[in-house]
Amino acid sequence: ELKVEQNPLFLSMQEGKNYTIYCNYSTTSDRLYWYRQDPGKSLESLFVLLSNGAVKQEGRLMASLDTKARLSTLHITAAVHDLSATYFCAVDSGGATNKLIFGTGTLLAVQP
Amino acid sequence: NAGVTQTPKFRILKIGQSMTLQCTQDMNHNYMYWYRQDPGMGLKLIYYSVGAGITDKGEVPNGYNVSRSTTEDFPLRLELAAPSQTSVYFCASSAGNSPLHFGNGTRLTVT
Numbered sequence: 001e002l003k004v005e006q007n008p009l010f011l012s013m014q015e016g017k018n019y020t021i022y023c024n025y026s027t028t029s030d031r032l033y034w035y036r037q038d039p040g041k042s043l044e045s046l047f048v049l050l051s052n053g054a055v056k057q058e059g060r061l062m063a064s065l066d067t068k069a070r071l072s073t074l075h076i077t078a079a080v081h082d083l084s085a086t087y088f089c090a091v092d093s094g095g096a097t098n099k100l101i102f103g104t105g106t107l108l109a110v111q112p
Numbered sequence: 113n114a115g116v117t118q119t120p121k122f123r124i125l126k127i128g129q130s131m132t133l134q135c136t137q138d139m140n141h142n143y144m145y146w147y148r149q150d151p152g153m154g155l156k157l158i159y160y161s162v163g164a165g166i167t168d169k170g171e172v173p174n175g176y177n178v179s180r181s182t183t184e185d186f187p188l189r190l191e192l193a194a195p196s197q198t199s200v201y202f203c204a205s206s207a208g209n210s211p212l213h214f215g216n217g218t219r220l221t222v223t
Contacts, residue, residue, distance in 0.1 A: 004154075033211055042202065043155075045211035088154060090212075097162055098143050098206050099170065102154035 002027045002093045006103035013079050014111050021106045023072040023089035031092035032072050033100065034063050036085045043088065047074075079110045114138050118203050118215035125193040125222045133188040133218050135203030141213070143206045144186040145170075146178065148199040149217075155202065161186055162208075193222045 003026040013019050023032070034046040047056040049065035049072060056063050060083065062075045072089055086107045090100040119134045137144065142163045147155040147170075157170030161180040175197060177189040186205075190197060200219050204212040 006154075031209070042214045042216050043212075045213075048211055090155075096208070097160060097168075098208050098210070098212070099145070099157060099160055100212060101157070101171070102147075104154040105152075 002029070002091060002101045004089060004091050004101050004103040006089055006106050008106060009104060010107045010109075012109045012111060013076075015080055016078050018078065019076050021074040021076075021087055021089075021108075023074070023091075023103055025070045025072075025089075025091045025101075028067070028070070029091045029094060030067075032065055033090045033092075034072075034074055035088045035090060037088065037105070038085050046087075076108070079108075081110045081112060084108055084110045116203055116205055116213050116215035118201075118218050120218060121216065122219045123221070125190075125220065127193060127195065127222060129193050130189070130191050131193070131220075133190070133201055133203075133220075135186045135188065135215060136184050137186075137203075137205040137213070138184065139205060139207070139213065140183060141205035141207050142183065143208050144180065145204045145206075145212065146176070146186070146188045147202045147204065148172065149202060150199050158188065158201075190220075195222050198222045 032049045035043040047063040052067040054065045086105045090102045093099045116137045145160045146158040159178040161167045203215045
């Protein structure tokens with residue numbers, strides 16, 4: 001059974017600082033997604049990572065995937081308040097159904 | 113350009129009542145999903161469908177039923193509501209091997 005773990009669960013950071021969110025998963029998968037959720041809102045797709053060594057960047061966010069270590073990271077560079085949200089990784093459980101198993105999320109609070 | 117539309121947005125049920133959460137998408141996606149999100153938690157998959165007439169259980173299917181008679185619609189039925197079903201319910205769709213598009217959610221309270 002696929003398990004997805006994120007850490008930290010909560011991250012308070014100052015503007016301008018860098019930090020990394022980690023996503024570990026327990027079984028082999030070909031596809032990993034990162035989503036953002038603002039309070040009381042729906043989920044917005046940020047990145048899809050399809051292969052070992054994949055790296056995607058958008059603004060201050062960069063995601064990477066190491067399929068051998070079953071690890072993905074979401075790196076935040078020079079955080080700004082607008083990045084405050086909950087970030088989820090989600091792993092495709094396979095079987096051509098696109099069923100995603102979600103991590104518990106990381107609540108990011110960027111303080112001025 | 114509606115995407116995934118869920119109704120209602122909010123609902124309060126008494127224990128033992130039943131209701132149907134509606135979900136419709138206009139993107140012609142074959143794959144549709146129902147997730148629940150408990151406070152401070154990630155999303156748990158309840159049921160999913162890979163096409164009209166095909167549904168299957170996810171991680172937490174007990175207490176729920178679904179049907180998929182058309183490509184567009186994927187309603188979720190709660191029978192005999194229980195306090196443990198208090199949650200935010202998200203419907204999503206995808207074209208397969210692509211990001212899920214989520215609706216805005218239904219916030220359900222069972223008292």
